[in-house]
Amino acid sequence: MNFQVENSINEPVVLSEHFGVKLYIKREDKIHPFVSGNKYRKLKYNLLKAKSLGHDTLLTFGGAFSNHIAAVAYAGKMYGFKTVGIIRGEELKGRIKDNKTLSFAKSNGMQFEFVSREVYREKANSELINGLKDFFEDFYLIPEGGTNDLAIKGCEEILTDLDAEFNFICSAVGTGGTISGLINCSKPSQQVLGFPALKGDFLKEDISKFVTKKNWTLITDYHFGGYAKINQELIAFINKFNAENSIPLDPVYTGKMMFGIFNLINKGFFKKGSKILAIHTGGLQGIVSMNSVLKKKNLPIIE
Incomplete structure (x- = not known):
């Protein structure tokens, strides 16, 4: 079985420089069309x-x-x-x-x-x-x-030595496996920020079972009401982001994470000169199903 990932996939793409903060994204969603991120x-x-x-x-x-x-x-x-x-x-x-x-x-x-x-x-x-x-x-x-020990081992391979230049590593959080792998392979000088898609503090306990480092924080303000909950503000952000960057985001995970990152940048959360790496964890297959729900509710769809 071949599980090699091309190096080009691991090269972060610069998104923006705002308030003296540089934001990059790692396109893990491009690893495979159906088994991505x-x-x-x-x-x-x-x-x-x-x-x-x-x-x-x-x-x-x-x-x-x-x-x-x-x-x-x-x-x-x-x-x-x-x-x-x-x-x-x-x-x-x-x-x-x-x-x-x-x-x-x-x-x-x-x-x-x-x-x-x-x-x-x-x-x-x-x-x-x-x-x-x-x-x-x-x-x-x-x-x-x-999420289990072997899953976390795989997620520890997301970051490479070239990513040591980043001050912040950002990831959406579901069951906690991905962020656990990122924490384990992060450098001591880096801060790992997780953006949970669910409400509640139970994830801290789950993640703590797999990590020993303390250089991580969960940002719990951007779940938009809970798992798979979205509103028109989030939909508008996802559509604008895709239009400006030609990068689709999913509404359950990466859309909420990226919304949170931009909001924190605007609030001055990151010091001037910071370099942020956002991990695009995939999940794009769910957009079609979500759009069918949005249509039934007469809400705008994700384009």
């Missing part, structure tokens, strides 16, 4: 381990618009694994055709098991896992969002 990084060592252990099936968890579900389905097909997705929400069972993410996963061979939200909350419970093993037999388990 942090999903590629998180799956790298997990797939290698699954293959080395002789597993032929990958099982994982996700929601209706999960980037992780889409990535596992495609990567599984690409590398010869059967895939199983435990999907949050029994009501989605009869609506696969109306959901771009689930339709894509199914077209790449993923088998679904739809469960209630109550059952889904037990996804880390050993009893549930053992029950799934009885039903699906032997499989390699990949957690929701792909």
